[in-house]
Amino acid sequence: xxxxxxxxxxxxxxxxxxxxxxxxxxxxxxxxxxxxxxxxxxxxxxxxxxxxxxxxxxxxxxxxxxxxxxxxxxxxxxxxxxxxxxxxxxxxxxxxxxxxxxxxxxxxxxxxxxxxxxxxxxxxxxxxxxxxxxxx
Amino acid sequence: xxxxxxxxxxxxxxxxxxxxxxxxxxxxxxxxxxxxxxxxxxxxxxxxxxxxxxxxxxxxxxxxxxxxxxxxxxxxxxxxxxxxxxxxxxxxxxxxxxxxxxxxxxxxxxxxxxxxxxxxxxxxxxxxxxxxxxxxxxxxxxxxxxxxxxxxxxxxxxxxxxxxxxxxxxxxxxxxxxxxxxxxxxxxxxxxxxxxxxxxxxxxxxxxxxxxxxxxxxxxxxxxxxxxxxxxxxxxxxxxxxxxxxxxxxxxxxxxxxxxxxxxxxxxxxxxxxxxxxxxxxxxxxxxxxxxxxxxxxxxxxxxx
Numbered sequence: 001x002x003x004x005x006x007x008x009x010x011x012x013x014x015x016x017x018x019x020x021x022x023x024x025x026x027x028x029x030x031x032x033x034x035x036x037x038x039x040x041x042x043x044x045x046x047x048x049x050x051x052x053x054x055x056x057x058x059x060x061x062x063x064x065x066x067x068x069x070x071x072x073x074x075x076x077x078x079x080x081x082x083x084x085x086x087x088x089x090x091x092x093x094x095x096x097x098x099x100x101x102x103x104x105x106x107x108x109x110x111x112x113x114x115x116x117x118x119x120x121x122x123x124x125x126x127x128x129x130x131x132x133x134x135x136x
Numbered sequence: 137x138x139x140x141x142x143x144x145x146x147x148x149x150x151x152x153x154x155x156x157x158x159x160x161x162x163x164x165x166x167x168x169x170x171x172x173x174x175x176x177x178x179x180x181x182x183x184x185x186x187x188x189x190x191x192x193x194x195x196x197x198x199x200x201x202x203x204x205x206x207x208x209x210x211x212x213x214x215x216x217x218x219x220x221x222x223x224x225x226x227x228x229x230x231x232x233x234x235x236x237x238x239x240x241x242x243x244x245x246x247x248x249x250x251x252x253x254x255x256x257x258x259x260x261x262x263x264x265x266x267x268x269x270x271x272x273x274x275x276x277x278x279x280x281x282x283x284x285x286x287x288x289x290x291x292x293x294x295x296x297x298x299x300x301x302x303x304x305x306x307x308x309x310x311x312x313x314x315x316x317x318x319x320x321x322x323x324x325x326x327x328x329x330x331x332x333x334x335x336x337x338x339x340x341x342x343x344x345x346x347x348x349x350x351x352x353x354x355x356x357x358x359x360x361x362x363x364x365x366x367x368x369x370x371x372x373x374x375x376x377x378x379x380x381x382x383x384x385x386x387x388x389x390x391x392x393x394x395x396x397x398x399x400x401x402x403x404x405x406x407x408x409x410x411x412x413x414x415x416x417x418x419x420x421x422x423x424x425x426x427x428x429x430x431x432x433x434x435x436x437x438x439x440x441x
Contacts, residue, residue, distance in 0.1 A: 031364055031387040040365035044333045046147060055147075057366050057382070057389055058239035058373020106391065107245055119433035 020076055020096035023063075024116065025056060026106045051109065052102065064110040067100045069123040074098040137216060139232075139325050146180075146331065147236040147369055151261075152322070153229035154220075156268045160227055163189040166274035167265065168305070168312035169258050172204065172319035174250070174280070176346030177353065177375040179327040181238060183231040183257040184319030186311055187270060192225045193310065201313035203306040204320040216321045219314055228318045229264060231257040232326060235372045242374035245393050251281055259293055266294075274298050276312045278305035334368040336360075348377035363387050 023041065045054045045063075052063035068074050077092040103110050103117070110117060142150040167187040174181055188196055199218050207215070219226055233253065241248040258277065266272055275297050279286055287301035302308070306316040327346065332339065340359065344352025357378065360367060363386050371378055430436070 026392065028390040029364065029387060030389070035364040036362055039335050040362060040368070043335060044147065044369060046145070055236055055240050055369065058236075058243050058378075059391065060240035060244070106393070115433045119435055122433065122435060 018096045020098050022074065022076070022098045022101035024066075024101055024103045026061065026104055027056070027059075054104070056104075060107050061104040062107065062109045063102045063104040064117075065100055066103045066110075066117060066120060068098070069120050072123055074101060137321055137325055139322065139329070142180075142232050142234075142326065143329065143331060146234050146326075147333065148234055149237045149257075150232045150234070151229065151264065152232065153264070154223060154227050156265075156270060157188075157223060157225050157227050159189055159192075159225050160187060161269040161271065163191060164271050164273040166190050166193065166276065166311050167262065167270075167272055168309055168315040169261070169275070169277045170204075170306050170312055170316035170319055171254060171258075171278075172316065172323040173327075173346070174254070175348075177348045177357070177372050177377045178235065178343055178346035178370055179330065180235055180323065181233045181254075182319040182323040182326070183233070183254070183261060184228065184315040184317075184322065185230075185258075185261045185265065186219070186226060186228045186314035186318055187265060187272070188222075188226045188311065190273060195222070195225065196310045196314065199310070199314075201310045201317065203304075203313055204316040206307070207317070209324060212317050212321050212324075215314075215317050219317065226314065227265075227270070228315070229261050230318060230322050231261050232322060233257060234369070236369040239369075239371075239373040242372075255286065255289065259290070262290075262294060272297050275300065276305050276309045277301040278312050278316065279303060330370055332368050332370060336368065348375065357381055358385075361385050 021042070023037070041054065041056070045052055052065075054061050054063065074097065075094050076096045076098070078095040080091045080093050083090055103114070105114065112118070139152070141152060165187050166189075167185055169183070169185050172182045172184065173179060199215065199222065201215055204212055219228065238250070238253065241253050242250060262272070262275065272294070273296075275290060275294065277286065277290065277300065279301050280303070283301045283303065287299050290299045290301065291297070300309075305312040307313065340356065342352060343356040344350040346353055348354070354377075357367070357371070358381065361381060366373060366382050366386055367378065373379070373382075426436070
């Protein structure tokens with residue numbers, strides 16, 4: 001532990017948690033909050049010959065579905081109340097769970113050299129490394 | 137005019153064509169090119185070509201064609217029907233460039249400007265006609281850009297074809313008037329019957345002419361601006377009118393190829409600004425630098441939220 005604040009974290013997982021369709025875009029949107037995703041984005045996705053295309057703010061994107069590593073789930077967290085001071089614990093609620101998400105690249109098709117695709121291999125590798133470590 | 141092929145997917149570019157008259161495959165032909173909807177911030181841009189045997193130029197003149205801009209919508213519809221009736225010797229083809237194609241091309245990483253897009257559409261249509269067996273000898277093109285350069289480009293691309301590029305060709309040559317009527321009719325139909333893939337609910341279709349200086353168009357653009365997504369694909373995002381509105385009314389979006397500089401951009405991109413070297417050094421963390429394996433994958437160890 002490097003810092004003393006926020007040492008305790010509460011994670012609430014309701015059984016009724018919604019499954020969300022998650023999209024990872026190759027840009028930074030200076031906004032946090034609700035957005036008309038299904039109206040503007042999901043409705044305009046074209047899926048031909050295993051190639052997903054869409055546009056965002058007039059820029060062409062190409063996408064691919066990425067599946068979470070086996071045994072792992074993706075979580076979308078929402079902070080219930082912002083802590084008043086850094087002495088208080090942060091409290092976040094799981095607002096949705098996902099097993100896969102769509103990863104979008106600007107104009108080029110996502111490929112195995114993309115960081116996010118490569119990152120998905122880490123849990124398997126981590127397992128292998130710890131088994132090796134244990135055997136030694 | 138049947139646009140159902142385009143309407144099936146109005147996010148991409150689409151080619152529509154009449155049947156090729158048999159006489160055009162055996163006799164020397166002339167061909168006219170014109171465009172419709174270059175200026176508007178809304179809807180597609182349409183490239184149209186019309187062709188007929190050189191020997192039938194007089195018959196074409198008798199149809200009393202004129203530049204589509206000087207005609208009413210009704211007159212254009214009538215003339216398009218007349219062209220259709222003359223299908224034994226007149227053929228046409230259209231390239232409909234969807235607003236989404238225009239936006240994504242112009243805003244591409246390696247910029248593809250409107251002139252290049254237009255020239256490629258025109259060249260594509262002429263090539264299509266040649267591939268269909270039309271004996272093309274004369275080419276007439278209306279242009280807004282520099283005529284001489286374009287004429288040279290087309291002459292080189294189509295050797296053996298006599299190319300005439302000039303402003304106002306749509307009122308000088310009936311075959312270009314015919315092309316302009318086809319293009320304009322298609323553009324009007326496409327705008328009028330635009331199906332929004334976005335669920336727009338009770339949509340106000342009072343968007344005026346679509347030209348940026350039309351107050352109705354401006355009002356529509358203000359009314360339908362979404363703070364995150366900006367606009368439906370019906371709008372050309374690459375137009376300065378749209379961009380100015382997005383810059384002032386929508387949330388900022390940053391791409392990795394944005395041309396921005398300054399300390400703020402550097403800070404946002406997590407780069408170290410030169411100035412930071414002059415600041416009192418922050419407490420040195422004792423953590424080791426993670427291995428390249430992790431930084432390349434943007435993986436970080438988290439201890440706290």
